[in-house]
Amino acid sequence: MGxxxxxxxxxxxxxxxxxxxxxxxxxxxxxxxxxxxPQAFDGLRMNxxxxxxxxxxxxxxxxxxxxxxxxxxxxxxxxxxQIKTLENNCKxxxxxxxxxxxxxxxxxxxxxxxxxxxxxxxxxxxxxxxTSTHGAFxxxxxxxxxxxxxxxxxxxxxxxxxxxxFEVRVEGKRKNPHAxxxxxxxxxxxxxxxxxxxxxxxxxxxxxxxxxxxxxxxMTICNMSIEGGARAGLIAPDEKTFxxxxxxxxxxxxxxxxxxxxxxxxxxxxxxxxxxQFILDINDITPQVSWGTNxxxxxxxxxxxxxxxxxxxxxxxxxxxAEKALEYMDLKPGTMIEDIKIDRVFxxxxxxxxxxxxIEASKIIQGQKVASTVSAMVVPGSQMVKKQAEEMGLDKxxxxxxxxxxxxxxxxxxxxxxxxxSPGERCASTSNRNFEGRQxxxxxxHLVSPVMAAAAAINGHFVDVRKLDLN
Amino acid sequence: xxxxxNVKSIVTPLDMVNVDTDQIVPKQFLKLVQKxxxxxxxxxxxxxDENKNIKSDFILNDSKYDGSKILVAGxxxxxxxxxxxxxxxxxxxGFSVIISSSFADIFFSNCFKNGxxxxxxxxxxVEKLLQETNSVEVDLENQIIKTSSxxxxxxxxxxxxxxLLEGLDDIAQTFQFEDKICAFEEKSTIPSVL
Numbered sequence: 001m002g003x004x005x006x007x008x009x010x011x012x013x014x015x016x017x018x019x020x021x022x023x024x025x026x027x028x029x030x031x032x033x034x035x036x037x038p039q040a041f042d043g044l045r046m047n048x049x050x051x052x053x054x055x056x057x058x059x060x061x062x063x064x065x066x067x068x069x070x071x072x073x074x075x076x077x078x079x080x081x082q083i084k085t086l087e088n089n090c091k092x093x094x095x096x097x098x099x100x101x102x103x104x105x106x107x108x109x110x111x112x113x114x115x116x117x118x119x120x121x122x123x124x125x126x127x128x129x130x131t132s133t134h135g136a137f138x139x140x141x142x143x144x145x146x147x148x149x150x151x152x153x154x155x156x157x158x159x160x161x162x163x164x165x166f167e168v169r170v171e172g173k174r175k176n177p178h179a180x181x182x183x184x185x186x187x188x189x190x191x192x193x194x195x196x197x198x199x200x201x202x203x204x205x206x207x208x209x210x211x212x213x214x215x216x217x218x219m220t221i222c223n224m225s226i227e228g229g230a231r232a233g234l235i236a237p238d239e240k241t242f243x244x245x246x247x248x249x250x251x252x253x254x255x256x257x258x259x260x261x262x263x264x265x266x267x268x269x270x271x272x273x274x275x276x277q278f279i280l281d282i283n284d285i286t287p288q289v290s291w292g293t294n295x296x297x298x299x300x301x302x303x304x305x306x307x308x309x310x311x312x313x314x315x316x317x318x319x320x321x322a323e324k325a326l327e328y329m330d331l332k333p334g335t336m337i338e339d340i341k342i343d344r345v346f347x348x349x350x351x352x353x354x355x356x357x358x359i360e361a362s363k364i365i366q367g368q369k370v371a372s373t374v375s376a377m378v379v380p381g382s383q384m385v386k387k388q389a390e391e392m393g394l395d396k397x398x399x400x401x402x403x404x405x406x407x408x409x410x411x412x413x414x415x416x417x418x419x420x421x422s423p424g425e426r427c428a429s430t431s432n433r434n435f436e437g438r439q440x441x442x443x444x445x446h447l448v449s450p451v452m453a454a455a456a457a458i459n460g461h462f463v464d465v466r467k468l469d470l471n
Numbered sequence: 472x473x474x475x476x477n478v479k480s481i482v483t484p485l486d487m488v489n490v491d492t493d494q495i496v497p498k499q500f501l502k503l504v505q506k507x508x509x510x511x512x513x514x515x516x517x518x519x520d521e522n523k524n525i526k527s528d529f530i531l532n533d534s535k536y537d538g539s540k541i542l543v544a545g546x547x548x549x550x551x552x553x554x555x556x557x558x559x560x561x562x563x564x565g566f567s568v569i570i571s572s573s574f575a576d577i578f579f580s581n582c583f584k585n586g587x588x589x590x591x592x593x594x595x596x597v598e599k600l601l602q603e604t605n606s607v608e609v610d611l612e613n614q615i616i617k618t619s620s621x622x623x624x625x626x627x628x629x630x631x632x633x634x635l636l637e638g639l640d641d642i643a644q645t646f647q648f649e650d651k652i653c654a655f656e657e658k659s660t661i662p663s664v665l
Contacts, residue, residue, distance in 0.1 A: 015648065015651050015652055015655045016648050016651050020628075020629065020630070021629075021630040022630060024645065024648060024651070024652075026652070026655050026656075026659065028659070028661040029661075029664065035501050035502070035554075036553065036554065036555070038504035038505075039504070039505065039506045039555075042504075042505070042506075047642070049642070052652075053663070055663035055664060055665050056663055056664060057664075058664055063501075064502060076502075078502040078503070079502055081502075081504065082502050082503075082504055085504050096664070096665060117664055119661060121661070122661045127553060127555075128552075128553055129551065129552050129553040129577060143553040143577055144553060144577065144580075145553055145554075145555035145558070145577060145580065145581035145584060146506075146555040146581075147555060147581065147584035147585070147641070148580070148581075148584070150642065151641055151642055151645065154642045154645075154646075155642060155645045155646065155652065156652065156656075157645060157648075157652060159641065159645070161628070163576075195489060195547060195550060196489075196546065196547040196550065196573060196575070199547070199573060199574075199575065199576060200576060226551075229547070229550065229575060229576070231576050250664055250665075252662040253662075254662065258660070261660070294489050294491070294550075317488045317545050317546060318488065320486075320487075320488075321487070321488050321489060324487075414493075414498050414552075415498060416498045416499070416501060416502065423521060433491075433493070433551060433552075435491045435493040435494065435551060436493070436494060436516065437493065437494075437497055437516050438493050438498075441497070441516055441521065442521065
């Protein structure tokens with residue numbers, strides 16, 4: 001019987017296989033950032049261990065870096081210590097670091113692909129749940145905890161139980177691909193399968209609706225696999241993938257011969273079967289807006305907010321969750337999405353802060369102004385994205401519209417740096433989680449695409465971007 | 472890691488689904504560079520209001536549950552971020568067993584690295600435990616939760632059970648396979664980054 005892409009990558013990375021026990025899996029790439037690594041390096045020191053393969057390990061600082069003028073000293077002392085700690089650890093253990101002044105600094109999941117560090121068919125880990133992003137290149141990319149970070153640093157391997165396989169097939173063509181984006185596809189998938197729908201599985205996204213997408217868009221899809229509960233998300237590499245990675249700063253020298261072998265090997269066999277399947281038809285999907293406190297609590301832009309009864313489908317626990325969410329979000333069932341006024345707009349994060357995201361958002365705001373009741377910011381995913389956008393004049397479009405144009409980092413996706421919502425503030429955000437307090441204690445997050453966020457900034461409330469001329 | 476020992480205590484019922492790691496430890500506490508002392512930050516935004524006053528309606532603030540070592544919660548516990556700080560906080564606060572109808576994958580895995588036992592039960596048993604007011608004993612060796620009215624058995628992977636019972640150091644175990652790791656590296660086709 002045939003094999004899935006995931007099974008092929010898994011099997012080619014088994015170092016030790018035991019009956020009824022986890023497999024020891026080799027890790028090809030380890031990405032490290034400041035928040036989940038200090039305790040791992042401490043563990044190495046305590047046990048007198050070294051980093052086994054510094055040449056497979058890359059570090060950057062992204063979670064709590066300021067996005068304002070970086071020539072100024074950092075005001076937050078604990079953040080500053082954590083950043084300094086990463087610098088010292090990288091120096092002590094011989095790890096390549098893209099520090100705060102590097103032109104390659106940025107969100108770890110944005111810079112990996114941009115630098116050609118992410119490769120098809122490889123295994124990639126990072127102490128960050130959104131590592132699933134790299135699956136867009138046909139890599140098996142897993143988010144891990146700090147103990148596992150330490151394990152990979154020491155041994156370049158991990159003991160892992162083999163996940164199950166989950167096919168998410170995206171069929172059809174979007175009528176207006178500028179208005180209905182990759183973000184709307186993945187939010188729609190999560191709304192349907194639920195936030196635990198992918199637990200214990202690796203999702204492979206397949207079908208015309210996926211192969212049509214650009215690499216930036218595919219990354220948005222794979223990025224939010226974790227919001228569907230999955231261990232990882234994968235898309236089989238094709239010519240778009242190979243073109244994207246060609247001639248990047250760290251693309252391997254023997255790249256073309258690697259591509260030749262990937263072209264043959266890295267796909268799911270036609271007679272392979274999956275443990276689970278979900279099919280989404282995107283012919284009629286609309287822009288999505290989350291209304292609650294987990295990414296599954298999402299509805300169409302032209303729908304009213306559902307009542308807890310409608311949402312829960314008879315499950316009393318889900319109903320209670322929806323009631324609590326509506327209370328936290330200060331929303332009433334039946335309210336139309338377009339009637340929700342917003343205070344803040346955040347265009348950023350490892351989900352939606354790549355060049356294409358910024359280009360699409362800039363088309364909405366060109367020649368317009370942010371509503372007087374709204375404060376809006378753009379935080380490019382990496383310094384390289386920022387530079388490319390500036391070369392295209394996008395920064396000018398944003399700042400002319402009264403958006404703030406910031407330095408690269410995770411920023412208000414999780415508010416570990418000074419970029420946070422005040423209690424009660426409502427934000428249209430291109431990030432990935434709308435959990436209580438995620439963007440600031442008491443803050444209210446609505447997850448949307450970059451174009452939906454941009455249109456909300458201009459209008460002061462959500463707008464169905466299908467009504468706008470986007471071509 | 473300390474070996475897991477049987478636990479006997481009252482259960483703290485956290486009757487909520489989809490409890491995410493942002494709630495277990497809010498982001499402002501992730502800036503610390505050590506593993507200890509996270510207990511005081513556990514469920515911080517649910518335990519305290521904006522002025523750091525105690526919210527009396529939150530279960531952990533009910534003195535009835537002081538000293539409880541067993542947390543029972545609804546479906547999909549520990550979803551969201553990979554932060555191991557969530558497990559460090561539960562551990563430091565005093566919990567050594569977490570019971571739910573399902574766990575998010577990364578959180579589940581992080582528990583075993585820190586000597587915490589996550590137990591998945593069917594929803595009915597979880598509902599019952601949420602109502603349990605008497606002391607409950609969790610016996611890992613025999614895979615049984617003993618309540619005042621019945622014994623509830625639970626499943627656990629034998630390898631994971633062994634890790635907890637013996638308090639094994641993962642990395643030391645892995646180093647026993649050094650020759651296999653070297654052999655793998657010899658034939659690997661993925662080039663180094665630098």
